[in-house]
Amino acid sequence: MKRYTIFVITENFIGILNRITIIFTRRGINIDALTASESRIPGIHRITIEVTVNEDTVIQLVNQIEKIIDVIKAFYHEDEGVVYQEIALYKIPVSRLDGGLEKIIRQHNAKIIAAEPDFVVLELTGHKEQTQELLEILKGYGLLEFARSGRVAVAKRMLTIESFIK
Amino acid sequence: MMRGADIVVRSLIAEQAELIFGYPGGAIMPVYDALYDYHDQIKHVLTRHEQGAIHAAQGYARVSGKVGVCLATSGPGATNLITGLADAQIDSTPLVCITGQVAAHLLGTDAFQETDVVGISMPGTKWNFQVRRVEDIAPAIAKGFYIARSGRPGPVLIDITKNAQVDFGEFNYVPCLGFRSYKTHHPIDQSAIKEAAELINQAERPYLLFGQGVVLGKAESELKFFLDKSGIPAASTLLGSGALSEEHPNFVGKLGMHGNYAPNLLTNQCDVLIAVGMRFDDRVTGDLKRYAKQAKVIHLELDPAEINKNVKATVAVQGDCRESLAMLTEAITAKKHEAWMGKFRELEQQEKAAVVQHDLTPTKVGLTMGEVIHQINQYKADDAVLVTDVGQHQMIAWRYFHYKKPRTQVTSGGLGTMGFALPAALGAQMYDYSRQVICVVGDGGIQMTIQELGTIMQTKAPVKIVLLNNNYLGMVRQWQQLFFDKRYSFTELDNPDFVKIAEAYNIKSQKVTERQDLQEAIEDMLIHDGPFFLEVVVEKEDNVFPMIATGCSVEEVRLS
Ligand SMILES: Cc1ncc(C[n+]2csc(CCOP(=O)(O)OP(=O)(O)O)c2C)c(N)n1
Numbered sequence: 233m234k235r236y237t238i239f240v241i242t243e244n245f246i247g248i249l250n251r252i253t254i255i256f257t258r259r260g261i262n263i264d265a266l267t268a269s270e271s272r273i274p275g276i277h278r279i280t281i282e283v284t285v286n287e288d289t290v291i292q293l294v295n296q297i298e299k300i301i302d303v304i305k306a307f308y309h310e311d312e313g314v315v316y317q318e319i320a321l322y323k324i325p326v327s328r329l330d331g332g333l334e335k336i337i338r339q340h341n342a343k344i345i346a347a348e349p350d351f352v353v354l355e356l357t358g359h360k361e362q363t364q365e366l367l368e369i370l371k372g373y374g375l376l377e378f379a380r381s382g383r384v385a386v387a388k389r390m391l392t393i394e395s396f397i398k
Numbered sequence: 399m400m401r402g403a404d405i406v407v408r409s410l411i412a413e414q415a416e417l418i419f420g421y422p423g424g425a426i427m428p429v430y431d432a433l434y435d436y437h438d439q440i441k442h443v444l445t446r447h448e449q450g451a452i453h454a455a456q457g458y459a460r461v462s463g464k465v466g467v468c469l470a471t472s473g474p475g476a477t478n479l480i481t482g483l484a485d486a487q488i489d490s491t492p493l494v495c496i497t498g499q500v501a502a503h504l505l506g507t508d509a510f511q512e513t514d515v516v517g518i519s520m521p522g523t524k525w526n527f528q529v530r531r532v533e534d535i536a537p538a539i540a541k542g543f544y545i546a547r548s549g550r551p552g553p554v555l556i557d558i559t560k561n562a563q564v565d566f567g568e569f570n571y572v573p574c575l576g577f578r579s580y581k582t583h584h585p586i587d588q589s590a591i592k593e594a595a596e597l598i599n600q601a602e603r604p605y606l607l608f609g610q611g612v613v614l615g616k617a618e619s620e621l622k623f624f625l626d627k628s629g630i631p632a633a634s635t636l637l638g639s640g641a642l643s644e645e646h647p648n649f650v651g652k653l654g655m656h657g658n659y660a661p662n663l664l665t666n667q668c669d670v671l672i673a674v675g676m677r678f679d680d681r682v683t684g685d686l687k688r689y690a691k692q693a694k695v696i697h698l699e700l701d702p703a704e705i706n707k708n709v710k711a712t713v714a715v716q717g718d719c720r721e722s723l724a725m726l727t728e729a730i731t732a733k734k735h736e737a738w739m740g741k742f743r744e745l746e747q748q749e750k751a752a753v754v755q756h757d758l759t760p761t762k763v764g765l766t767m768g769e770v771i772h773q774i775n776q777y778k779a780d781d782a783v784l785v786t787d788v789g790q791h792q793m794i795a796w797r798y799f800h801y802k803k804p805r806t807q808v809t810s811g812g813l814g815t816m817g818f819a820l821p822a823a824l825g826a827q828m829y830d831y832s833r834q835v836i837c838v839v840g841d842g843g844i845q846m847t848i849q850e851l852g853t854i855m856q857t858k859a860p861v862k863i864v865l866l867n868n869n870y871l872g873m874v875r876q877w878q879q880l881f882f883d884k885r886y887s888f889t890e891l892d893n894p895d896f897v898k899i900a901e902a903y904n905i906k907s908q909k910v911t912e913r914q915d916l917q918e919a920i921e922d923m924l925i926h927d928g929p930f931f932l933e934v935v936v937e938k939e940d941n942v943f944p945m946i947a948t949g950c951s952v953e954e955v956r957l958s
């Protein structure tokens with residue numbers, strides 16, 4: 233089993249996400265994370281899916297996704313083939329914000345992006361290992377809330393959407 | 399300007415649909431109202447259940463090669479289509495199903511007869527779409543027909559809200575010729591052809607398996623030419639039957655759980671396995687870990703998702719098998735494989751002695767299903783269509799029916815849907831009244847859609863219905879006998895008087911219980927001008943052999 237990033241380039245029609253996710257559900261495969269956004273080209277969306285499976289399975293998944301009528305292209309990469317980031321937000325009580333915590337924030341390259349009377353929100357962008365490390369530390373600082381996005385990724389391979397819609 | 403409902407009907411006519419199978423209801427009434435005006439341009443058959451409508455559309459599509467069209471109302475009307483959609487999806491049958499839906503402003507409110515049919519039908523359709531505005535009707539239908547019939551065919555569902563049906567819009571039909579996310583033509587890779595040809599030229603025991611892809615790709619002649627030149631023995635899957643005449647000298651029989659002895663067994667002795675338009679279904683392969691491991695595999699297949707799905711291909715030739723077969727024929731050297739072919743014939747004799755004799759020339763008093771099919775063979779036309787339901791009768795009819803022409807095989811293969819045969823036979827017959835359509839059905843399955851006798855009565859479709867009555871859910875009983883210690887748990891049926899039912903529908907009928915009456919009854923049935931219902935009471939506890947039990951390898955095919 234390995235971690236793979238599946239990229240889906242698709243028309244932006246209602247129901248597409250449903251059609252994609254049932255391919256995973258039917259095979260009893262858990263999606264680790266999923267993000268969807270408009271691509272550089274209006275009307276075309278890109279969906280990034282993270283799964284932990286073996287290579288045979290990821291090939292089957294990609295083939296089935298690509299078979300969806302409104303999907304333009306689907307492909308997959310191992311971690312080495314993609315540049316990716318995740319964003320994590322941490323909500324901490326103001327009362328715990330002291331010199332020690334500020335040092336941790338600096339060391340991890342995190343930022344305070346909101347300061348309210350009762351709490352502050354820290355942001356850290358990076359790979360899961362990094363955001364997880366900070367999470368473990370902040371648990372000792374009365375962490376109130378934590379949220380982490382799915383992977384936002386681009387492939388290292390030099391291919392453009394245009395080459396798929398020709 | 400015209401009503402959306404008129405646009406629906408005009409679009410169907412523009413797609414050259416000539417026949418609709420359907421059932422009305424509130425949310426689709428505007429379309430039914432429009433149909434009233436166009437009855438001279440497009441016919442509609444009122445079935446007795448929406449499942450009947452969609453299976454009829456499937457039967458129509460399978461024999462004609464055209465897109466079957468089906469119409470139903472929202473809610474229960476639409477959900478009654480689901481079995482047929484799943485069946486058409488797995489058997490690659492082109493359909494366009496149109497369902498009515500509550501008005502757009504009511505979507506999501508649990509309005510009367512509102513069901514999320516787009517959501518429910520998603521896994522069972524090649525494509526589906528909800529139309530909420532009148533201007534989207536014609537483009538959706540155009541796209542739907544294109545998707546249903548192109549590439550690997552399949553079912554499409556278009557859900558049209560009631561407001562779209564009653565609003566007024568322009569009608570300007572533009573057929574769909576393709577769109578950017580959906581490529582239907584894949585140029586054949588020349589180097590793959592070269593590699594495949596090399597493997598074939600060097601092979602000592604090559605073996606070809608063909609499936610429905612040959613029929614869908616209209617590659618029957620290309621298959622024949624390839625076999626003529628290569629001298630390679632060829633076997634068919636359940637849905638491939640008819641793609642090659644069984645009289646062809648290279649034809650060695652049928653594959654799968656209840657296929658023939660040699661074709662299954664020798665799969666594990668060939669050195670090159672050529673699979674054409676088939677998907678290595680588990681009913682064909684048995685245990686995959688012990689399937690054709692010794693062989694180099696060449697897979698000719700249109701759908702890229704089927705390549706390397708179940709069996710890894712040594713050489714995959716993706717694309718239309720009509721093109722790839724022709725190219726391959728060109729690239730190979732002419733050969734004969736007499737010794738290898740002889741092996742098939744040898745084992746065929748063993749099957750004859752152990753199974754076929756029992757089935758076709760029984761010594762016991764009770765009639766066998768096999769002898770019924772054997773008699774049908776004596777009198778049927780060469781292009782007669784055999785429509786079967788699911789169970790022992792299906793496997794026996796398939797085993798013994800003489801397939802000589804393409805598109806003569808209509809059965810529920812991938813889904814195994816009991817209740818398929820009667821409505822599918824009706825649909826097949828509606829395509830062409832002059833063609834013999836023989837529906838072979840079990841006493842269990844016929845009762846799942848027996849209401850369609852009413853549609854047969856009303857349309858006078860001259861379907862010949864042969865009920866093989868063993869008073870059992872026979873196929874399940876066989877498994878109970880072989881694998882569950884003969885514990886016949888809920889498989890025996892107390893049946894009605896079927897002949898009386900047929901008579902109540904004004905369908906000429908006969909019941910045969912004795913061997914001496916069989917031949918004449920079949921002759922009478924086949925010359926009868928109109929629908930005919932023939933019940934044959936057969937041996938209660940007969941079994942279908944050969945058989946590859948679940949989990950076994952193809953070489954463990956058993957004769958008893
Ligand atoms: C809708 C549906 N329900 C259940 C089954 C499981 N099943 C497969 S064959 C069979 C028995 C069919 O009995 P019958 O129609 O009498 O045919 P026979 O096997 O006796 O020829 C059953 C219940 C099925 N294939 N389809």
Ligand SMILES: [Mg+2]
Pocket residue numbers: 840841842866867868869870871872
């Ligand atoms: Mg039965």
